[in-house]
Amino acid sequence: MNLIRNYRNWRVYRSTVTELGRLSNRQLHDLGIVRDEIKTVARKAI
Numbered sequence: 001m002n003l004i005r006n007y008r009n010w011r012v013y014r015s016t017v018t019e020l021g022r023l024s025n026r027q028l029h030d031l032g033i034v035r036d037e038i039k040t041v042a043r044k045a046i
Contacts, residue, residue, distance in 0.1 A: 017039060020038045
């Protein structure tokens with residue numbers, strides 16, 4: 001069960017990083033995020 005949960009969390013993390021990475025700097029700024037914070041924000045998503 002722990003392995004499944006970890007895998008699902010990793011998928012949410014990767015998906016979030018990918019989606020945020022596709023945004024322009026302007027779009028990220030509108031969300032209050034700088035490009036360097038993408039991984040931190042993604043970690044909070046799980």
